[in-house]
Amino acid sequence: MRTLPWIALLLAGLAGCSATEAPPSMSPNDAAKSAEPAGNPALATVPSWMSSAVTDPSLVCYLDVLEGATAGDNGWRASAGDAIRIAGWAVETGTKAQRAGSIRLHSLAPGGTDVYFPAERSERADVSAAPQFAAASPSNAGLTSSIRLNGVAPGSYEIFFVIGDAGKAVACTLGPSRVLTVG
Numbered sequence: 001m002r003t004l005p006w007i008a009l010l011l012a013g014l015a016g017c018s019a020t021e022a023p024p025s026m027s028p029n030d031a032a033k034s035a036e037p038a039g040n041p042a043l044a045t046v047p048s049w050m051s052s053a054v055t056d057p058s059l060v061c062y063l064d065v066l067e068g069a070t071a072g073d074n075g076w077r078a079s080a081g082d083a084i085r086i087a088g089w090a091v092e093t094g095t096k097a098q099r100a101g102s103i104r105l106h107s108l109a110p111g112g113t114d115v116y117f118p119a120e121r122s123e124r125a126d127v128s129a130a131p132q133f134a135a136a137s138p139s140n141a142g143l144t145s146s147i148r149l150n151g152v153a154p155g156s157y158e159i160f161f162v163i164g165d166a167g168k169a170v171a172c173t174l175g176p177s178r179v180l181t182v183g
Contacts, residue, residue, distance in 0.1 A: 039083040039146035043102070043116045050102060050116060053162045053169035060132075061090040061143075061161045061172035066180075075156070075179030080149055084180075086119075087144040089127045090161040090172055096136050099164050101143045104171065105157035105180065115152050116162070119145040149182055156181045 068084035069076040078084055086103055098121060105115040122142035127133060133141075143161055159178045160171045 039085070039148045040117050041148050042151055043118065046116050047166070049164065049166045049169045050104075050162055051114065053104075053164060053171040055160075055173055056170035058093050059090060059161075059163055059170045059172040060093060061088060061174065063088040063159065063174045063178055066159075066178070069180060072181075075177060075181060077181045077183065078149055080152060080154060080182055082149050083146060084149065085144070085146045086159065087142070088161070088174070089124050089141045090143050090163050091127060091133055091136075091138045091141050092163060092170070093133070094136050096138055098138050098140045102162045103143075103145045103147065104160040104162050105152065106160055107153075108156040108158060108179070112155055113153065115157070117145050117147040119143045119161075152182050154183045 063086065065085060065087040066076055068082055069078040090098070090101055092098060101119045101121060103117040103119050105117075107114055120143070121140040122144060123140060124142040127141040128137050128139070157180050158176070159174045159180055161174070162169060162171045164170055
C-alpha cells in the first residue's frame with residue numbers, strides 16, 4: 001500500500017502533460033523554432049531567363065519590410081532555419097501591367113550560388129499614385145514573399161527583385177544596406 005501515493009502522484013503528473021506541449025527542457029521559443037517554418041522554399045528549378053536577369057534602370061524598386069531578420073551594422077542577419085518575409089514594390093517604368101516577380105538572394109561569396117524564391121504581386125495604391133509613376137499608374141506594383149531559409153547555405157546575400165518572363169527579365173538591387181547574412 002505504500003506505493004499507492006506514488007502511483008497517484010505519477011498519474012496526476014501525467015494527466016497534466018499534453019502531446020502538444022514542449023518538453024520541460026525546451027523553452028517555448030525553442031519549441032517554436034523546432035516546428036517547420038512557414039513560407040516558400042527556394043525554387044528547385046530556376047528558369048534560365050530568371051537567372052540571366054540583369055539590373056536595368058527601367059525597373060525601380062524599394063524594400064519596405066524585412067521581417068524575421070535582425071538589423072545589424074552590415075545589413076541583416078537570420079539563421080539558416082528561419083522564416084522571413086520580404087515585402088516592397090517593383091515598377092517597370094512606363095508600364096501599367098507589372099509582370100511576375102521573384103526574390104533573388106545573390107551570393108556575395110566567390111563561386112557562391114544564388115537562391116530564388118517565388119513572390120506574390122499585389123496592388124499598391126501609394127505606388128500607383130506616386131508622381132513619378134502617375135502617367136502609367138502601374139497595377140500590381142507590390143511584391144511580397146514569405147520564405148524559408150532552410151537549405152540556404154550560410155553566407156552573405158544581396159537581395160534583388162527579379163521581374164519578367166521568358167521574353168525579358170530585369171533585376172533591381174535593393175542596395176548594399178539590404179545584405180542578408182544567413183548563418
